[in-house]
Structure formats: C-alpha cells, structure tokens
Amino acid sequence: MSYLAPVITVGGEGGLPFSFIGAETGALLKKLDVWVGPNQVRCITLQMSDGAQKTYGTVKKSGDKMVSFTFENGDYFSSLTLWPNNAGDHLGAIKFETTKGRISKACMTSGEPTRSPTPVDVGSGMCFGVQGRSGSEIDALGFMFIKVSYLYSPLVAKLRISVISLKNHNSPQEWIRNVLVFLNILIIFTLHDWARLNHLAGRIRPAGRIFDTSDLEEKNTDKR
Structure with a gap:
C-alpha cells in the first residue's frame, strides 16, 4: 500500500x-x-x-x-x-x-x-x-x-492511471473500484480539516502548497 x-x-x-x-x-x-x-x-x-x-x-x-x-x-x-x-x-x-x-x-x-x-x-x-x-x-x-507524503502526491494523477487501465482493457469493475477508493480518500481529506493539511504541508513543502498541478506537469515532462 x-x-x-x-x-x-x-x-x-x-x-x-x-x-x-x-x-x-x-x-x-x-x-x-x-x-x-x-x-x-x-x-x-x-x-x-x-x-x-x-x-x-x-x-x-x-x-x-x-x-x-x-x-x-x-x-x-x-x-x-x-x-x-x-x-x-x-x-x-x-x-x-x-x-x-x-x-x-x-x-x-x-x-x-x-x-x-x-x-x-x-x-x-x-x-x-x-x-x-x-x-x-x-x-x-x-x-x-x-503517510504524510501520500497527502501531497497528486490524486488526479492516480485517477488518470485508473482511466488508462480501463483503456488497456482492464475490467470495468476493477476500474470503478479504483476510482471509488481514490474518491473516498479525496473526500475524507477535503471534509475533515483543511487547516490540518496546511499544518502538515509546512513539514514537507513550502507554506501555501498542498496540491500543486505543477507536480503533474513536471512528471509529465520527465516522462517525455
């Protein structure tokens, strides 16, 4: 996990x-x-x-x-x-x-x-x-x-992986299960306490950064 x-x-x-x-x-x-x-x-x-x-x-x-x-x-x-x-x-x-x-x-x-x-x-x-x-x-x-680092790994990227898996002929049931898992985790983070997330962000990133879309862009650039 x-x-x-x-x-x-x-x-x-x-x-x-x-x-x-x-x-x-x-x-x-x-x-x-x-x-x-x-x-x-x-x-x-x-x-x-x-x-x-x-x-x-x-x-x-x-x-x-x-x-x-x-x-x-x-x-x-x-x-x-x-x-x-x-x-x-x-x-x-x-x-x-x-x-x-x-x-x-x-x-x-x-x-x-x-x-x-x-x-x-x-x-x-x-x-x-x-x-x-x-x-x-x-x-x-x-x-x-x-773990702390997982809070800041882009969940959107993980959902994209689920979409790609479906396109690669994985079963619809498996794709739906993956999406639901990540959506549930995302909802928990959102509803529980944004102040807590900002507090944790200071432990591993500059203040003010939680989910940054530039991370996705950087990773996509590296892959190309």
Missing part, C-alpha cells in the same frame, strides 16, 4: 493475526475502547467513521478498567506510544495525543510496564486501521496511518 506509513506492532507472537482496515471506504478511526487487566491489555473495540466496528480479545474480568476515546471531527493522532507487558508476550499499554491536545492512556492496572516503550511514527495522523494478534487477549497491536 503506497499510502501506508510503516506499521510498528508491539507485543508477543501468540494468538492469531487480525487486521481491520477502512482504507477502501475512506473510513478513519473514530472510537477506541480498551479494556486492561493487571498484566496486559485484554480487549479492544474499534469503530470507524463509516460505522464499521470490530472487537478483538474476549476476556473481561472483574476489576478490569475500560478506557474509551472518541475522535472529534478534524482531530488526528499527533503522537502514539505502545508498550509490551512485563513478560513481553502481550500488549501492556497504549498512550496517544491528538492534534487538539487531547491525551488518552490505557495501561495495565498494576502500573506502567517495565519494558521500554515504543514510539510510533503516526505519519499524517490519520489512522485508517489496525493490525495485530489476539486470542482471548491482545497479544500484539499496531496502528495503520496514511
């Missing part, structure tokens, strides 16, 4: 792999509920902006603590830290801050894990899914983010 920032998964190797991805519908993470016990994160429930919801891990015991966080419109990750538990075989804690300065931390009820925390590159801050391992509890977890 060219738009995917590097995914860092923290925890152990037990359980079965899982992934929950909203990219194909343009959905982003809207709500995260985390249940923690004395020695690990037991269970998580995720809800995407399109209403899709998944739960991983099944054990919830008396004395467990639940931490719930709902993202406001235009609110994204600005930092994320994950800890393994003390044994290193499960997820131990999750802490993140958002672009609006809100902080959430779900940690083992016995205290912060003694193992070293793992800072995660949140890319653009837009989280479109998670992956990890789980059984009755959360063995490992990683968050999926849209």
